[in-house]
Amino acid sequence: MPSSSSRQTSNNTLQDCDDGVLRIEAARLAFTEHCLFDGLSMTLPAHGWTCLLGRSGCGKSSLLRMIAGLPVAPDASLSVGNGAGQPLNLRVAWMAQQDLLLPWRRVIDNVSLGAAMRGERADRERAMALLEQVGLGHTARRYPQTLSGGERSRVALARTLYESAPLVLMDEPFAALDALTRLDLHALAHRLLAGRRVVMVTHDPLEALRMANQILVMRGTPARLDSLDVPSQPAPRDPATPAMSNNHARLLAMLDEVAA
């Protein structure tokens, strides 16, 4: 079981898997009453977006939390490992549905939060450069509550990038945004996270089709993962093409169907 204390010595396992794919094996989450999933595995390429879809309550957010080494439910028994039969011990960059900006830190200090949390010296130049990349250099000295929802999401993206962890985990990061802001952020996130390994949980099939290099659908009890072919165009894909509507219909059908 990945515990918070074991996370401190986390960097090494990354190096091992940086040469190529990262395998997550034998993920199991069970409560006293029922088992959500058992023996789940997934292969994450060295870079590119893996989108995880599934109905509410299927355990996809829990799976993401387990990969991140975060506590799940108190009565859950869980285990997850890498291909070598060892527990996962990854350094990850985490981006949740809320932007989670700390209101008492200025925007620039929110970007470099990870350094403060590890007791390191903040690299202000890098934080500033990232803030400029998301187009918010002018807000560096402001407090987060003076920003709009879209701006706050972009700061959260800059903070995620600051972590420079090779595995980026996102739990519906753009769900709270309006449609147009979301499309902007898709393009921005795709550009800035190029070369990183991203796993994104989403409820929105179109979002998955727009962004993913790999789509995994989680369904059934206990749940299993099925992969779905993604459209061949490079991401982020235009949602208004016939190919996308076809795929959208297939994906919806897949989500609806009860797994055998």
Place this chain on the structure above:
Amino acid sequence: MTRALGRLLLATAVLMVLWQLVTLAGVPRYMLPSPVAVLETLIARAELLVEHGLITLGEILAGFVCGSLLGVATALVLSRWQFLRATVLPLLLISQAIPVFAIAPLLVLWFGYGPGSKVVMATLIIYFPVASTCYDGLRQTEPGWLDLARTMGASPARRLLRVQLPAALPALASGLRMAATAAPIGAIIGEWVGSSAGLGYLMLQANGRMQTDLMFAALAVLVVMTVTLYFGVDRLCRTLMPWQPDRLREGGAAPP
């Protein structure tokens, strides 16, 4: 702000006039001195009031600082080591069932006739409100912030000091404001029970000698000190939390 101040001054002036009218109606001076008489005493006995006032002020400030620090420290320790919660927290709650006034004579016995026992009294009276508001604040941290801190590799101590404590500051601020008004009570009670100096002592002496005007003057000094302490603490909390929007001023009572 200036408008609110103006209204406050107007209301005070109206009360003063009413008070003066009541005393003019024939209430004897030893029962209720007129505001003018109190003002006269304030000026005439200024030296005495300042001398005793400074002693009480010192006790209040020392008690406020000690009680706040102890309260915050307790809250931090309880949050950091969860097993202490089951043992220390019930003890703390039970200790609150003991009225501080009841143990005041005991404190004088233990800590002496001087300022020590008064500081302890003020400390005790504000310790619990500060500890409990701070502890509640520490427990109500947005869980997402703690998740984020965990993924960044923050140690439990750092999560507590860098995430939970700043997040608890608004709750702590209301505890400190409460403490600012309660600390003077502790100091005065302590002085009543046994002392040879301070505003409480002065009031007790004046009361015994039917110098009601002096008692009112001492009371006025105490009120000014308490109000100043309250607003000082309020201002300090605001300065420490520049990100915290002032909801009262923004959305509160709109001027007619």
